[in-house]
Amino acid sequence: xxxxxxxxxxxxxxxxxxxxxxxxxxxxxxxxxxxxxxxxxxxxxxxxxxxxxxxxxxxxxxxxxxxxxxxxxxxxxxxxxxxxxxxxxxxxxxxxxxxxxxxxxxxxxxx
Amino acid sequence: xxxxxxxxxxxxxxxxxxxxxxxxxxxxxxxxxxxxxxxxxxxxxxxxxxxxxxxxxxxxxxxxxxxxxxxxxxxxxxxxxxxxxxxxxxxxxxxxxxxxxxxxxxxxxxxxxxxxxx
Numbered sequence: 001x002x003x004x005x006x007x008x009x010x011x012x013x014x015x016x017x018x019x020x021x022x023x024x025x026x027x028x029x030x031x032x033x034x035x036x037x038x039x040x041x042x043x044x045x046x047x048x049x050x051x052x053x054x055x056x057x058x059x060x061x062x063x064x065x066x067x068x069x070x071x072x073x074x075x076x077x078x079x080x081x082x083x084x085x086x087x088x089x090x091x092x093x094x095x096x097x098x099x100x101x102x103x104x105x106x107x108x109x110x111x
Numbered sequence: 112x113x114x115x116x117x118x119x120x121x122x123x124x125x126x127x128x129x130x131x132x133x134x135x136x137x138x139x140x141x142x143x144x145x146x147x148x149x150x151x152x153x154x155x156x157x158x159x160x161x162x163x164x165x166x167x168x169x170x171x172x173x174x175x176x177x178x179x180x181x182x183x184x185x186x187x188x189x190x191x192x193x194x195x196x197x198x199x200x201x202x203x204x205x206x207x208x209x210x211x212x213x214x215x216x217x218x219x220x221x222x223x224x225x226x227x228x229x
Contacts, residue, residue, distance in 0.1 A: 004154070034217070043117075043204055043222035044155075089155070099145075099206075099218060101154040 002027045004092050006102035013080055014110050021075040021105045023090035033073050035064050036089040038104065044089065048075070080109045113139050113209045117221035124195055125229055131191045132224045134205030140185035141207035145218065146178075149202040161188040195228045202226075 003026045013019050025033070032051045036044040048057045048064040050073065056065040063076040073090055087104040094100070114137040124130050134144055144161040159180050160168040167180035177199075179191040188207075192199050202225050206218040 036220075041202075041223075041225065044206075044220040046217070046220070049217055091155075098157055098160075099155075100157075103152065103154045 002092065002094055002098075002100045004090060004100050004102040006088075006090060006105050008105060009103065010106040010108075012108040012110065015080060015082060017080050017109075018076070018078050019080055019107070021077070021088050021090075021107070023073040023075070023102055025071050025073070025090075025092040025100075027092055027094040027100070028068070028071070029094050030066075030068055031093045033064075033066050034091045034093070034099070035062075035073075035075050036091065038087045038089060040087075047088075077107075080107075082109045082111050085109050113137075113207070113219040115205065115207050115219045115221040117203075117205055117224050119224060120222060121225045121227075123227045123229065126196050127194055129191055129193045130195055130226060131189055132203055132205075132226075134188045134190070134207070134221050136186045136207040136209070136219070139207070139209050141188075141209060142185060143208040144182060144188040145206045145208070146180060146188075146190050147204045147206070149204060149223075155204060158190075192226065195226070197228045200226055200228045 005024045007022045034049045035047045050066040061078040087106045089104045091099040091101045116135045118133045142163045146158045147155040149155045158173045161180045161182040163182045169175045182188040204223040206220045
């Protein structure tokens with residue numbers, strides 16, 4: 001059974017700090033891994049998608065890495081801002097084509 | 112970019128009534144759409160895969176007679192919660208599968224529908 005775990009469940013940092021969110025998965029036949037942002041009561045916004053053949057993707061202040069051998073992905077946020085406050089979800093897509101989500105990390109960036 | 116809409120965004124209903132939620136792909140065709148359910152502080156859970164022109168595929172533990180899915184066109188899938196009860200209260204999110212340039216497949220998510228059953 002595919003499982004995705006995100007650590008920590010919640011994180012609070014001061015504005016300007018660089019931070020790393022962690023995601024681990026059990027599926028060895030991963031197709032891709034995706035990071036999402038979810039604001040309270042809202043839907044999902046896709047941030048970055050890493051194909052299984054890739055090691056990282058970057059978009060602005062965000063950088064996501066993928067290490068299939070260890071079953072881990074990280075989302076690095078540089079120079080965090082209060083507007084980055086949200087829940088960040090990672091989701092793994094394996095051979096079954098289904099997305100399996102972690103529970104998310106709730107990030108609070110304090111001004 | 113690809114946009115997926117959901118309607119309604121929020122619905123409150125009495126126990127025993129049925130509620131229909133629509134999921135539309137606005138600027139692309141989607142032969143496959145997905146329905147997720149999110150409980151507070153829990154992961155999104157895939158409920159079913161909706162295929163245009165055929166029956167939906169339900170995940171284990173999801174009652175197909177309770178959660179009716181109809182994917183009648185390439186841009187619309189509907190989820191009907193029949194005889195809703197308070198335990199059906201949740202946040203329902205749909206997504207639509209699309210292929211970007213270069214044949215990279217991804218899912219685009221709707222904004223979600225908050226259902227509260229009294």
